[in-house]
Amino acid sequence: MSAPDFSLLDVIRSRRPLIHCVSNLVSANDCANLALALGASPIMAQARQEMEAIAAASDAAVLNTGTPDEEKFRACLLRGRAAVELGQPVILDPVGIGASPWRLEWTETLLNGFAPSLLRVNPGEARALLHLESQAQGVDSPGHTDSALGGELARCLALERRAIVLVSGPEDFISDGNQLWKVSGGSPVLARVTGTGCMLSVLCGIFAAVAPDTFTAAVTAAAFWKSCSLRAETMAVRQGTGSFRVALLDAAGTLAAADCVGSVRVAPVE
Numbered sequence: 001m002s003a004p005d006f007s008l009l010d011v012i013r014s015r016r017p018l019i020h021c022v023s024n025l026v027s028a029n030d031c032a033n034l035a036l037a038l039g040a041s042p043i044m045a046q047a048r049q050e051m052e053a054i055a056a057a058s059d060a061a062v063l064n065t066g067t068p069d070e071e072k073f074r075a076c077l078l079r080g081r082a083a084v085e086l087g088q089p090v091i092l093d094p095v096g097i098g099a100s101p102w103r104l105e106w107t108e109t110l111l112n113g114f115a116p117s118l119l120r121v122n123p124g125e126a127r128a129l130l131h132l133e134s135q136a137q138g139v140d141s142p143g144h145t146d147s148a149l150g151g152e153l154a155r156c157l158a159l160e161r162r163a164i165v166l167v168s169g170p171e172d173f174i175s176d177g178n179q180l181w182k183v184s185g186g187s188p189v190l191a192r193v194t195g196t197g198c199m200l201s202v203l204c205g206i207f208a209a210v211a212p213d214t215f216t217a218a219v220t221a222a223a224f225w226k227s228c229s230l231r232a233e234t235m236a237v238r239q240g241t242g243s244f245r246v247a248l249l250d251a252a253g254t255l256a257a258a259d260c261v262g263s264v265r266v267a268p269v270e
Contacts, residue, residue, distance in 0.1 A: 002181065004220040004266055006257035008210055013039035017059035017209035021202060022046060022076055024066030024095060027195030030245070031202045037253035040206045048075040055082035062205035064198055065107060066095030073106045080114035089208035089217070092116040093201035098128035111161060117214045119157065120166045120201040126153040130160065147171055151180050151269050164214050166204065168197055172222040173269070174215065181219050185264030186226030187233040193245045200225050219266065227263040228252050
């Protein structure tokens with residue numbers, strides 16, 4: 001059993017873990033500001049030549065393969081291996097892997113090169129990794145994914161890759177291949193702002209840096225992010241997605257543990 005542990009928010013704000021993000025061009029700024037809002041310290045180093053040095057100074061790594069090139073994939077491979085050697089949490093966010101065979105091939109090279117602590121994917125990315133029809137549209141996973149299917153994707157991918165998997169969407173599913181948890185609720189506006197999946201991956205890295213285990217970190221991050229979206233929707237009511245995006249950062253910086261309890265639904269799936 002692994003219910004969310006929102007007391008970790010106070011731990012993050014007192015400890016200020018250093019989170020190394022190999023991010024993408026679209027979401028790097030938002031990811032860095034989200035980490036700062038939560039109380040963590042981001043470093044957005046990209047160069048392959050400094051991966052090992054940055055790893056030694058960091059508390060967790062978040063590797064995002066969006067807007068990729070070969071040099072970035074090689075940097076992620078070095079960083080992932082360094083994290084494993086250090087016993088450090090490493091979150092892999094294989095953005096848009098269904099967009100091209102080249103991107104999928106490189107992502108599988110990463111997965112064969114090191115074992116991530118957590119894979120954070122949308123349903124289309126999960127299907128691509130499982131070599132099913134991805135139903136992806138660029139880097140997005142459009143349309144509705146059946147709730148039972150989302151859970152099955154998380155469980156199957158976790159078993160195949162021997163990693164904790166978070167399949168995010170209107171309902172988030174977290175599985176280690178054995179237990180499966182569902183996080184539901186939050187604001188539908190979240191899906192209309194680019195980079196919110198990338199930001200969730202960074203939250204997973206931040207919580208993993210201070211949590212007793214990665215599964216607890218993933219469930220807590222998913223529940224916290226949906227709680228942030230509810231607060232943001234209230235703050236930015238009728239002001240559009242730009243205001244909602246800013247309100248997400250404000251919510252991440254101001255929500256306390258007590259604000260999150262009961263705001264979304266979190267439960268194990270039998």
